[in-house]
Structures are given as structure tokens and as C-alpha cells.
Amino acid sequence: MTxxxxxxxxxxxxxxxxxxxxxxxxxxxxxxxxxxxxxxxEWFSGGxxxxxxxxxxxxxxxxxxxxxxxxxxxxVDANAFSVGFEHAGYGRSRAEWLDAGHELAYSANRAAWxxxxxxxxxxxxxxxxxxxxxxxxxxxxxxCPGPHFPWDMWLRLASDAYYGHWGR
Numbered sequence: 001m002t003x004x005x006x007x008x009x010x011x012x013x014x015x016x017x018x019x020x021x022x023x024x025x026x027x028x029x030x031x032x033x034x035x036x037x038x039x040x041x042e043w044f045s046g047g048x049x050x051x052x053x054x055x056x057x058x059x060x061x062x063x064x065x066x067x068x069x070x071x072x073x074x075x076v077d078a079n080a081f082s083v084g085f086e087h088a089g090y091g092r093s094r095a096e097w098l099d100a101g102h103e104l105a106y107s108a109n110r111a112a113w114x115x116x117x118x119x120x121x122x123x124x125x126x127x128x129x130x131x132x133x134x135x136x137x138x139x140x141x142x143x144c145p146g147p148h149f150p151w152d153m154w155l156r157l158a159s160d161a162y163y164g165h166w167g168r
Contacts, residue, residue, distance in 0.1 A: 003067020004117065006055070006110050012063035014044055017052040019071040019079075025118045026081040027128035028111045029074060030154075032145035037061070037088035053084030055110065059101030068114060075132055082130070083114050091146035098150065108157035115162060123158035125151060 003021075005011055033040040037058035044052035044065060053074040054066045066072040074084030085107055089096055097104060111123060120128045132144035 004069045009064045014065045022071045029082045031086045031132045032091040053086040058088040059103045094148045109161040112161035
């Protein structure tokens, strides 16, 4: 499968999620599965009807499912200009995110790479990084990744990665 693939990430292409090339990229949309890593991969593989994100991130592994320069159906109106990052878990508390192993660092590092690759600048909430719930009903009609997602920590990690090695 041709297209752009993240470095240091397991390629696990799911053709059902690939909806063709995307002409513009403006940033990354952050999601939470409300489920497990394995359960989400299984659902994306057949039961989702073609809905799914580019990347699935867990506490101990990261799979890229769709080339980054292709459309994945993850955020309705934002599909045409964004890369979707799904995070394994339920997002029921801040502690859940803080106890999620390397999940936040994996996510932030790869988001910084995307922003650098497309020359979108350092990560900025609401500018080139958005929660799935950002656009209200148009982007997903539910509160995702939820009120407990540690945006402060994630943005710091993403900025450190961007300035530390991707954005030099």
C-alpha cells in the first residue's frame, strides 16, 4: 500500500478504512476508543462499515491502519483535512490516562511528526490539533476524548517532540 507511513510504527493496513487520497492536511484529530486496543482493531477490521482512524495507539504498541495522506472516516467533516489518532481506553478519569503506560508519549510524538511532515507548525490546540468533539455534531456528536484527557500533558509532550527532534 503506497502513501505516507509513520516511522517506528507497526504497519497494519486495513483496506476497508482507506477511502482514497486526501489532497490537504491541516492537523490531527484525537479520539478515544471507549474500548480495548484489540477490540478496536477487530471492529475496524469488519464491523465498522469502513469507519476508523489512521492510527490506533495503545499503552505498549501503535498500529498505523491507513496511509496518512489518505482519507479515513474518523471525524465526519474533518475527514477531508485531518489525520485521526485513536487511543485505546475509556477516558473515564485523568488517572486512567496517566496510568496508560507510554500511550500519551506515543501519540504526542507521532502527532508532532505529522505536524512537521506537513509543515503545520508546533502543536496548538484548536489550530492543528483538535478533539473529536471539536466540531460538535459535525465531527462526531459525542464528547471525545472526553473531559479527562490530559491536554496539558499531551501538548507538552507533543511540543517537546516537535521542537526536540521533528521540528529542528
